[in-house]
Amino acid sequence: MFNIQRRQGALILMGFVLVAGQCYFVMRKHNIRQLAVVEMLLTEPQKNVAFIEKEESNAEKEPTSEISKPGSTKELYELMDKYAQAKLSDIDPPFKKILFWNEAYGSKNYGVGIGADALRKSGCPVWQCETSDDRNNVEEYDAIVFHLRSWTQNDLPERRSLHQRYVFWSIESAAWRFVDTKPMTNYFNWTMTYRWDSDLVSPYGYIRPTGNVPLHPNDEQMESYLTSRSLVNYAEGKTKIAAWFVSNCASQSKRMEMVRELQKYIDVDVYGDCGTMKCPRKREEDCRQMAAKTYKFYLSLENSLCLDYVTEKFFGMMHHPILPVVVGFHDHHEKIAPRHSFLNAAYFESIEQLANYMIFLDKNDTMYNQYFWWKPYFEVRNSQEDFNKGMCHLCAALHDPTLPPKTYKDMTTWWDKNSTCQTIEIR
Structure with missing residues (x-):
């Protein structure tokens, strides 16, 4: 379980989303507003995140x-x-x-x-x-x-x-x-x-607009983008839920422990030296394309959780039609990526809750596709x-x-x- 301070009402709101997903087509208009609330939980910075710091950070900062x-x-x-x-x-x-x-x-x-x-x-x-x-x-x-x-x-x-x-x-x-x-x-x-x-x-890397759509739209703009009919079904043909490529089994971020916990609730295929699946590192881009065709989610997990440390593990997958799952305590993903374009595990009360939401999206193509609203309007530069x-x-x-x-x-x-x-x- 993440040792993260509970945001008021988070469990109630997430529970509402799971119920709403079951009757989505009956409550379509009402879900638009609810989605905006859920999106806020997933992408807006938390002000009181509890964590374990490796060093005290209250020293005077350089200008x-x-x-x-x-x-x-x-x-x-x-x-x-x-x-x-x-x-x-x-x-x-x-x-x-x-x-x-x-x-x-x-x-x-x-x-x-x-x-x-x-x-x-x-x-x-x-x-x-x-x-x-x-x-x-x-x-x-x-x-x-x-x-x-x-x-x-x-x-x-x-x-x-x-x-x-x-x-x-x-x-x-x-x-x-x-x-x-x-x-x-x-x-x-x-x-x-x-x-x-x-x-x-x-x-x-970084992500920039190719036109007039802002990287971080306001709530009214987001409602419009998320409810626009997508011309692409990004869920089509995907038969598995989550994949992770990893070769370094030791990490400061405890990502291995997180994935083992996540595997208690959903299937996560682990490729590389730390798992049972194989895809050659020399064919890295081929592996990414394979993952994007087969899986709904990719675990873009860094070996450590430090300020602004966002690597090719994130940007490499943002090129592809797959939804990244990150762990970010510094809100750096939120600053460099479009709103509602990834899942931040740090904003969930527990790994089980994260898994439940991934299951919900896996069963609901409409809401899954809304995480790719940004694809026509931005380019990933890495x-x-x-x-x-x-x-x-x-x-x-x-x-x-x-x-x-x-x-x-x-x-x-x-x-x-x-x-x-x-x-x-x-x-």
Whole structure:
């Protein structure tokens, strides 16, 4: 059972939905209003969620970056659009030099490559930066990027110029303490991570409108979208209820324990090293397509529950006609995805209640299909080029002489504590 504070009336409302589902076609008009209430329970942030924190998070937070200013946008995807529209005032600007200091997953190209043409080939609007892994003349570089996971005090530049920007780069969850961040006091100037409060934001993905439909419609708009007749039956041909692909059986989030509890109430096929089903990882996209054709739900469960940590486990499936089930205590899925486009297990009183609602949707194609209302109006952006926008913005920031000096006096607070990594209690 989730150790989550009960939202007033939640059990009554959910019980009403289950009864209403049985007489749906008789009470069609009345269910429209009820659906709006249920949707609120599933997608609106809970203010008093109880959880087990891995670290105390009441330390003073670092100030929001003056580079990206994510708080200045109505929707987070607008920041990535802003990155894609960066321009230089100079017709022929001098190249800035970026050094990739340590290895990142077996190479030093950091996803964009090495050379004077690397950022242009990566689709950067401001690409006049040369990337390199050559440590000679280190003081001549404008920025030095350090991969957190392979950072060590025993291998750092011996000389540092005043004009240089040292960049903290990580795509790993903050729950995995690969490196002690305490020695990083007053060391880094900028951060580049998946977190939206980074100086240079590099999320695993985001979702943006392709037209005039807002990412987060108001209640009146949602009623209109949800009651519009769908031209596609997303439930058609699906013979099974839920699937999960997983290779790492150890996690900070206790996702294995959650799935075992869920399997007491519904069938969940587990693929990979932690289950009995097989689908080759080298054919990852084929596996996703198979799941979307066969299953109603996919468990998009992260290995840890930290601020803004939403990976390809979610975005990869949002491309497909399958309903993701997530666990999110930080409301980050709600911020980056359309309303009523996924199920957040954290908003249910128990795993049994989650299972009952999945069973209800499995038996009701009309209400299941309403979770795909957004498909014609949005696009999921999680390509390598999308991910590289953070590196693109690094180049643009290096060309901006108006940016004020900045130094992170306490990376342990910003990265470890402000990530507020949490876990759930399964009973």
